[in-house]
Amino acid sequence: MADGSKAIVVSGLVKTYGKTEALRGLDFEIPSGQLTGFLGPNGAGKTTSFRAILGLTNPDAGDIEILGRQIPKGLPEVVKQIGVIVEEPGLIKSLNGRLNLLVAADTLGFGHDRIDEMLEFVGLTADAHRKADDYSKGMRQRLALAAALLGDPQLLILDEPLDGLDPAGQHAFRARLRDLANSGKTVVVSSHDLGDIEALADYVVVVNHGELVTQGPLADLLEGGGTRVKAGDLDAASNALKAAGFEFERDGEGLLIDSEDGESITRSLAEAGIYPSQVSPEKSSLENVFLGLTGLDVR
Amino acid sequence: MSLLRAEYRKISRRKVFPVMTLVLITFVGLAAFFLFIFGEIAPEIADELPVLEKPEVYTVGAQQAVTQTWFPLILATVLLGGELSTTVWASALTRDSRRIRQLLVRFFTYSLATTIAFLFAFFLWVGLAYFFAPGEGFMETSEFLSIFWKAGLVAIAWSSIGTGAVAMLRSVGPAIGVGLAIYFAEQFLALWDVWENISLTAATTALFFVDIGGGFGGFIPGGDLPLWHQLAIIFGWTLVGLGFTWWGLQRRDA
Numbered sequence: 001m002a003d004g005s006k007a008i009v010v011s012g013l014v015k016t017y018g019k020t021e022a023l024r025g026l027d028f029e030i031p032s033g034q035l036t037g038f039l040g041p042n043g044a045g046k047t048t049s050f051r052a053i054l055g056l057t058n059p060d061a062g063d064i065e066i067l068g069r070q071i072p073k074g075l076p077e078v079v080k081q082i083g084v085i086v087e088e089p090g091l092i093k094s095l096n097g098r099l100n101l102l103v104a105a106d107t108l109g110f111g112h113d114r115i116d117e118m119l120e121f122v123g124l125t126a127d128a129h130r131k132a133d134d135y136s137k138g139m140r141q142r143l144a145l146a147a148a149l150l151g152d153p154q155l156l157i158l159d160e161p162l163d164g165l166d167p168a169g170q171h172a173f174r175a176r177l178r179d180l181a182n183s184g185k186t187v188v189v190s191s192h193d194l195g196d197i198e199a200l201a202d203y204v205v206v207v208n209h210g211e212l213v214t215q216g217p218l219a220d221l222l223e224g225g226g227t228r229v230k231a232g233d234l235d236a237a238s239n240a241l242k243a244a245g246f247e248f249e250r251d252g253e254g255l256l257i258d259s260e261d262g263e264s265i266t267r268s269l270a271e272a273g274i275y276p277s278q279v280s281p282e283k284s285s286l287e288n289v290f291l292g293l294t295g296l297d298v299r
Numbered sequence: 300m301s302l303l304r305a306e307y308r309k310i311s312r313r314k315v316f317p318v319m320t321l322v323l324i325t326f327v328g329l330a331a332f333f334l335f336i337f338g339e340i341a342p343e344i345a346d347e348l349p350v351l352e353k354p355e356v357y358t359v360g361a362q363q364a365v366t367q368t369w370f371p372l373i374l375a376t377v378l379l380g381g382e383l384s385t386t387v388w389a390s391a392l393t394r395d396s397r398r399i400r401q402l403l404v405r406f407f408t409y410s411l412a413t414t415i416a417f418l419f420a421f422f423l424w425v426g427l428a429y430f431f432a433p434g435e436g437f438m439e440t441s442e443f444l445s446i447f448w449k450a451g452l453v454a455i456a457w458s459s460i461g462t463g464a465v466a467m468l469r470s471v472g473p474a475i476g477v478g479l480a481i482y483f484a485e486q487f488l489a490l491w492d493v494w495e496n497i498s499l500t501a502a503t504t505a506l507f508f509v510d511i512g513g514g515f516g517g518f519i520p521g522g523d524l525p526l527w528h529q530l531a532i533i534f535g536w537t538l539v540g541l542g543f544t545w546w547g548l549q550r551r552d553a
Contacts, residue, residue, distance in 0.1 A: 002509075054388065055394040074398035094312050106305035108391055147387070207495030 006065075007032040007054065007155050007186040015048055015210075023059065023214055024210035025145055032154075032205070035181035037197030037218070037285040039290060046190045049207070050086050055079075062109055068156060068159065073172075081108065081147030086159040089140060090210035093133035097124050097143050104147040116227040118146035121297035122176060136168025137232035145176065156187045162196055174200055198222075198286040206285040206293055213293045218286070225284035227262055229275040231269070241265070256282055302400060305322035315377055320416040323370050327420040330363050331427040340429075352434030355509045360424030362507035368457040368500070371413040372478040377463030378409060379473035383548075393548045396500045402548065406458060406541070411452035421446060449506045456499060456533045459540025466547025489512050495524070502532035519542075 008030035015023040021043045030036050040046050051057035053064055055072040064071040067078045082179035091100050101115045119125045132140060141161055148156060158177070162170045170193075177200060181187045191197055197204065197218075204215040204221055214221065230253070231237040237255060243246055246265065247258040257265055266279050310316050335351050338344065351359055382388035382405075392401050437443070460481060465474035482500075489498040505524045525530075 023302050051386070054386065054390050056389060072394070076398075079390060079394050079396070084390065086386040088385045090382070090387045092309060092313065095308065095315065099308060099312070103305045103308050106301035106308075107388070109301065109395075109397060111381045 004030045006030065006048045007067060008188070009063075009065040010049065010053070011063050013049065013052060013064065015045075015052065015057060016060055022210055023052070023062075025142060025209055026062070026207060026212055028204070028205045028207070028212050032186050033181075033184050034202040035177060035187045035200055036203040038188055038205050038206060038207070039197060040190075040195070040213075042192075043209075043217070045210040046207060047086070047159055048207075048210075050157055050190070053157065054082070054084065054086065056140050073095070080144050080151050080152045083151065083153035085141070085144045085148055085158045085161050086157060089144030090138055091132045091143060094131060096129050096131050097135070097139075097146075098128040100143060101147055101150065110151045114150055114152065118149050121145045121149070121179075124174060125261065136166075136169070138165045138172070141165060141169070142176075143172060143217060145173070149180075154186060156185060156299035157185070158189045160190055160192065162191055162193060169219065170196065194286045194290055204286075206290060208293075220235045221289055222286065224283045225264055225282040227257040228254060228280050228282040229257060229261060229265065229276050230278040231274055233274065235275065236268060236272065237274050240269055240274055243272075244268035302397075302404040303408070306404055310378065310408055310412055316374065318465070319374055320367055320419060323364075323367050323416050324420050324423055325418060326367060327360075327364050328423055331360070331424050331431075332478055335428065335432045344479040349509040351428075353432055354434070354438050356428045356432040356434070357398075357438045357441070358507055358509040359384040360428055361421050361450075362504060362509070365421035365446075365450050365453050365507060366500075366504055367417070367420065368453065368503060369479065369482050370436040371409065371417060371454045371457040372461040372464075373475055374413060374542075375406075375409040376465045376474045376478055377471055379405060379462050380474055382467075382534060383469055384464065384471070388409060400546070406455075406462060406544075409458045409462070410451065410454040413458060414451045417450040417454065418447070421450070446507075452530070453503050453506065453535050456503070456537045456540065459537045459544060460499075461540075463543030463547065466544045467550075468511065469547070483512065494529075496528075497532060497535070497549060499532060499536040502529040505529045 003021060005033045006029045008028075010029070011027050013026040014148065014243050015021075026045060038046055038049075049055060052059050052072065053066060055075045066075075067081055069075070069078045069123060095112065097119065098115065102112060103120065105112055105115065114280050116125070119128050120286045122145055124139060124142055126150065127135070131194065132143060132177060135143065145158075145161070148158075148212055161177075162173055165173060174196060177187055177189060181202065189197065189200065203216065204218050205215040229241075234255060238248070238250065241255065241257065244264075246268070259265065260281060262281070268275070269279075320414070335356065382392060392398060395401060415499045461474070461478050464477045464481075465471060468474045468477065485498060485500040488494040489500040489504070497502045504521060505528055533548060
């Protein structure tokens with residue numbers, strides 16, 4: 001459950017590779033007990049951030065705190081409380097699913113008592129005897145998730161976990177991520193698929209060019225999309241709204257008014273003798289918000 | 300124990316170890332074939348081959364098997380390098396509170412696996428020599444038993460070169476390249492009197508030195524090195540290899 005505490009606090013993170021500034025004073029916080037979508041276009045600094053958090057990349061400047069410990073000094077104390085799928089999942093293809101988890105448990109210093117439970121959680125109990133090499137991409141990702149959960153971690157960091165999965169695989173994986181967040185774990189997911197994040201996340205961090213663009217609850221990010229009006233005579237409706245001082249755009253869906261005051265909009269139209277078929281709040285899509293914030297051009 | 304169990308499962312179920320062992324055995328078997336069987340098939344070249352008789356032929360066999368030091372070098376590079384290329388294992392190797400144990404257990408596993416492979420090759424040679432080499436007799440018991448610990452020492456030293464290369468370079472291909480460059484360069488440098496005093500190849504070969512004379516014997520380095528000197532060289536190179544391994548693993552941004 002979200003309790004207001006922060007699982008990850010990053011401040012002033014700087015990292016340069018040669019002439020490339022991968023991170024330029026990045027600040028963000030990941031709240032505990034929620035599912036956070038970590039978004040950014042290619043090259044925004046997402047993977048570099050994850051690698052810095054896991055102590056595999058040495059930032060040039062900045063501070064990182066994970067579960068109350070300063071990184072990298074405190075990393076040995078918390079690394080077992082972090083489950084990770086970043087880049088390659090590290091499965092051994094010649095071993096079956098169960099043996100992969102046994103090896104992971106032994107290597108990472110966990111007991112074997114959660115292996116059956118995790119196989120069942122990710123839906124691989126029936127396939128546990130098969131070699132990982134025979135698994136589909138989705139099954140390998142689920143096995144990687146099971147391995148990441150062996151230590152019952154407080155924090156899960158998943159970099160593009162849905163990449164390459166078919167729709168059924170994505171659906172199954174999303175359901176499991178949501179279950180984990182609902183159980184009180186902190187889950188951080190980066191994804192290119194904004195639809196996934198929109199469906200999953202409680203909180204969003206958006207980065208671009210190595211800097212924070214915005215962060216906050218997803219609901220806050222998506223509100224303020226204006227009001228949608230549909231009417232039989234859009235010309236008359238446009239004139240009435242313009243006369244009333246509203247700003248709006250006309251598109252294929254009708255009129256999009258730059259105001260959430262549905263009552264005033266309805267009154268203005270009614271006073272002009274126009275009875276719209278629809279006056280409703282227009283919710284932004286995460287895609288529109290993301291493109292607007294990052295300045296990307298979809299054309 | 301759990302770490303050992305994990306490493307055993309990893310190495311025993313993957314193709315790299317049995318395939319490399321097969322290659323090693325083939326090399327040593329071919330050497331045995333040419334040295335004391337081929338002369339029977341092609342007598343015209345028999346005069347040009349050194350005469351290997353029992354019991355010296357068994358020591359030569361140990362030398363032939365254990366000086367295939369590309370084996371521990373490549374095995375360690377491939378196994379450790381494969382893990383360093385994945386974030387979750389790299390994190391365990393480099394940031395876990397048990398990282399020293401993580402490294403030592405892997406190193407022990409690679410060295411033990413190499414020793415076993417060396418011994419497989421040696422026993423193949425012993426079998427072929429028993430049936431095809433001229434002469435009578437077998438090695439002294441103490442000498443026979445010494446092969447086990449000497450093979451282990453060589454495995455440890457050359458494994459450390461492999462782990463050092465891949466820990467520094469963080470990429471299997473280039474690390475194998477560097478390791479093989481060291482391996483081949485050492486083969487030649489060991490023939491130089493000055494380098495011979497610190498040469499790992501010379502020390503490795505000298506552990507199983509037997510003077511079989513002729514042109515063949517003249518190209519075996521390290522024959523004059525006393526045992527303490529051989530062991531010091533091997534120990535020194537092991538420290539260097541392990542030092543680079545530890546340093547490489549503690550580096551970030553690799």
